[in-house]
Amino acid sequence: MKALLLDDEILVLNNLKFLLKNFPQIEIIYESTSAAEVVSWIKENEADVLFIDISMPDINGIDLAEYASGIRPKLKIVFITAYDNYALEAFRANTVDYLLKPITLPKLTKTIKKLENYMGDYGSDIIRKSESQKLxxxxxxxxxxxxxxxxxxxxxxxxxxxxxxxxxxxxxxxxxxxxxxxxxxxxxxxxxxxxxxxxxxxxxxxxxxxxxxxxxxxxxxxxxxxxxxxxxxxxxxxxxxxxx
Missing domain, CATH: 2.40.50.1020 (LytTr DNA-binding domain)
Structure with a gap:
């Protein structure tokens, strides 16, 4: 799965990157602390999953996720936040999971399993797309x-x-x-x-x-x-x- 990471806190972003190294099925293809950069990237590129913070200074993560899902309908969303009062609202977007900070390996393991169940593990993006269309x-x-x-x-x-x-x-x-x-x-x-x-x-x-x-x-x-x-x-x- 090709992953896109967005969090305005560099320490949180680095922690997420470190933890994701435990999952060989996840390939980080782009990361940023800027929502504007991610918006520009999504317009030109595709990913399987977006890990995104909800509370950022320049934009609400839920709004950005909905925008991203509109451009890339197959993009799955994993929200990351320090607050649990967004949970229901977050599922307006194409959401697979909702992770509360601090992110730990056990929490992330459950999320990755949900992603695999949600998307299916077909080994490559090309195969996944063809299988999805066929099935x-x-x-x-x-x-x-x-x-x-x-x-x-x-x-x-x-x-x-x-x-x-x-x-x-x-x-x-x-x-x-x-x-x-x-x-x-x-x-x-x-x-x-x-x-x-x-x-x-x-x-x-x-x-x-x-x-x-x-x-x-x-x-x-x-x-x-x-x-x-x-x-x-x-x-x-x-x-x-x-x-x-």
Whole structure:
């Protein structure tokens, strides 16, 4: 994995570099204490993961991460901060983990494992891209008699309604012909998660989450105003996925 590092504190940056030497699967290809330099670098270059401080003098790290994800949609984000009150907001971006300072080897080891699980370990960037393209499932959605082929990455969530299954995407809603169990099995290895008997969500589209009554959670999804529910039985795994 090609890593990009940004922290305005040189001591923190050097500590992170030192700890990352324990992981041969991580290749540091660029590092900086300047957010402006990283913005310029990202415009011209690609990386697999960005380790970024949230609190910096010239820009908020969350805003920069969202900007970077907009330019490089496949870029994964690991936030580094001394404050734990940013955790939920940080998951607006394409976030894999949230590390609290001081960074230690045990903490970083857990983060690297999450990155490997999230991205898949295909050995090289070229192979990873080709495998990702080949394995990305397509969803056959219907509007009246017309069939649309939708990439699973474009879907926001799938919901079960009385007598029908519906895919919700930014472009509209589509009827699906297979049951929820079929879509759960097809998509679970592609960062989709069954959070309720009536909902299957694209984890990349999660904007925010918040507790509701009866020990359930609500989820706001990017591109939709509908509140998605995480039922009690799915909450432990949901929290694990987002390090909540």
């Amino acid at each position: 990305t499932p397509k969803i056959q959605g219907y509007v009246e008699d017309k069939c649309y082929i939708i990439s699973s990455r474009e879907g926001i969530f799938i919901k079960a309604e009385p007598r029908r299954i519906v895919l919700v995407s930014a472009k509209g809603e589509y009827l699906l012909k297979n049951p929820m169990t079929y879509w759960e099995e097809l998509l679970k290895r592609h960062h989709w998660f069954r959070c309720h008997r009536g909902y299957l969500i694209n984890l990349d589209k999660v904007v925010s989450t918040y507790p509701l009554f009866n020990q359930t959670y609500g989820v706001q999804m990017q591109g939709s105003k509908e509140e998605v529910i995480v039922s009690r039985s799915y909450i432990p795994e949901f929290k694990r996925l987002f390090s909540l």
